[in-house]
Amino acid sequence: MKVLARIIVLICLFLGNCVSAEPFKVLVLPVDLFSVCENYYCFPEVSEIFAQDVISNFNKSGGILSPDLYTVRKKLTSNQTLQSSVKVVLDKYKSSNTVDFAALKAVSKEFDAKSVLLISADVVQNSNKRNVWDVLEVTSVFEGINLFTMEVSAVLTDNVNDVVMWSGKYKRTLGDNEERFWAENTAQAASQLEKIRFFSKDIVSKNISQNIILRFYPKVTKPVIEQTPAKEPAVLQNPEGNIKPQKEDYGEIQSETIYNF
Numbered sequence: 644m645k646v647l648a649r650i651i652v653l654i655c656l657f658l659g660n661c662v663s664a665e666p667f668k669v670l671v672l673p674v675d676l677f678s679v680c681e682n683y684y685c686f687p688e689v690s691e692i693f694a695q696d697v698i699s700n701f702n703k704s705g706g707i708l709s710p711d712l713y714t715v716r717k718k719l720t721s722n723q724t725l726q727s728s729v730k731v732v733l734d735k736y737k738s739s740n741t742v743d744f745a746a747l748k749a750v751s752k753e754f755d756a757k758s759v760l761l762i763s764a765d766v767v768q769n770s771n772k773r774n775v776w777d778v779l780e781v782t783s784v785f786e787g788i789n790l791f792t793m794e795v796s797a798v799l800t801d802n803v804n805d806v807v808m809w810s811g812k813y814k815r816t817l818g819d820n821e822e823r824f825w826a827e828n829t830a831q832a833a834s835q836l837e838k839i840r841f842f843s844k845d846i847v848s849k850n851i852s853q854n855i856i857l858r859f860y861p862k863v864t865k866p867v868i869e870q871t872p873a874k875e876p877a878v879l880q881n882p883e884g885n886i887k888p889q890k891e892d893y894g895e896i897q898s899e900t901i902y903n904f
Contacts, residue, residue, distance in 0.1 A: 666706050667859050668756040669799070671698050674737040674763045676716065677730065682776035684832050689764040689775050689839055693795060696848030697760065704852070706860055710754065718753070725753055736761045740796060744805040751802040759802060760855065764795045766817065775817070779835060782825040791817040791824050793839075797851050799858065809858055813847050 675688035682688070694712060701707040719726040728746045735743050740763070747759050765772040768791050778791055795813040800806070817824040826832035 666708050667758065668754070669701060669707050669709050669758045669760055669855070670715070670751065670754045670756040671701075671709050671712075671760045671762065672715070672729065672733060673712070674733045674761065676712065676719075676733060677726075679716075682774060683780045684776055684829070684836075686776055686832075686836050689793070689795075689843075690762050692840060693764060693797075693843045693848055693851075694760075694762045696843045697762070697797075697852050700848060700852035701855075704856055706856060709756075715754075722753070725750065732761070736798070737763050737765075740798075742798060742800055742807065744800065744802065747800055748802050748805070757801065757803050758808065759800050760797060760851075761800070762795070762797045762851075764793060767792050767794050775839070778817075779824060779826060779832060782823065783827060783832075793817055795847055799855055809854055811851060811854060813850075815842055 671694045673688065673690035673694035675690045676694075678688050691712060698709045698711055701709040719729055728749055732743045732746045732750065735741050742761070751757060751759055764775070766775045766778045768778075775793060793815045795815075796811070798810040799808040801808050824835070826835055
C-alpha cells in the first residue's frame with residue numbers, strides 16, 4: 644500500500660507540474676520604439692503597429708506572454724544604461740538587419756525573457772529606405788507618382804544560445820492604381836493608416852505570431868490557413884462570348900511573403 648501511495652503521489656506531482664507549466668516569455672521590440680509621435684501626422688510608427696498586434700496575439704494564445712509596449716518603454720526610460728543598450732540593438736537591426744546578441748542578452752535578463760522578437764518596417768524606393776509617414780507627407784506636397792514598397796522584417800532570437808530561431812520578410816506595394824501614395828487631407832491620411840493596420844492585423848502580425856507559436860509548440864499547435872480579403876472577381880470577356888471570373892493572386896504566406904493591396 645505504501646508503494647502504491649507513493650506512486651499516486653508521484654503521478655499527481657507530475658501532472659501538477661505539467662498543468663502549471665509557465666508559458667514562454669518573448670520580448671517584442673519594434674525598431675521605432677522610441678520614435679513616439681515624431682512624424683508629421685502624429686501617427687504611430689508602422690513597426691510599432693505590427694509589434695503591438697503581435698503582442699496581442701501572443702497574450703491571447705495562452706502559451707506566450709509578452710509585455711505591452713507601454714510597459715517596455717516605462718521600464719527602459721527608468722534605466723538609462725538599459726535604454727542605451729536597446730537603442731544600439733534597434734539601430735543596428737534597422738540599418739543593416741544585424742542582431743547584436745551581446746546587448747540583447749542583457750536586455751533579455753532585465754525582462755526575464757529568453758527570446759526577443761525584433762520588428763522593422765521601412766518604405767523602399769531605388770534602394771533608399773524612408774519612414775512611411777515621411778513618404779506620405781512628401782508625396783502629398785509634391786504630388787509625386789512613384790512606386791513605393793513597404794518592407795517588413797522580423798527576427799526571433801534565442802538569447803540563451805545566441806542564435807536566430809526564426810526570421811520572416813513581408814512586402815507590400817503602397818499606392819493606388821496610378822502608383823500614388825499620398826493624401827490631400829487628414830482624412831485621406833487616416834485612410835492610409837487603416838490600410839496599414841489591416842495589413843498588420845490580418846496578414847503580417849497573424850503570420851508572425853503563428854510561426855513563432857509553432858516554434859515553441861510544434862506538436863500541439865495547428866497552423867491556420869490565411870484567408871485573403873474577399874473581393875469581387877474581375878470579369879473578363881473571352882472571344883467566344885463566355886464570361887470567366889479572374890482570380891486574385893495574393894501570393895503565399897510564408898517566411899518571405901509578397902502581398903499587395
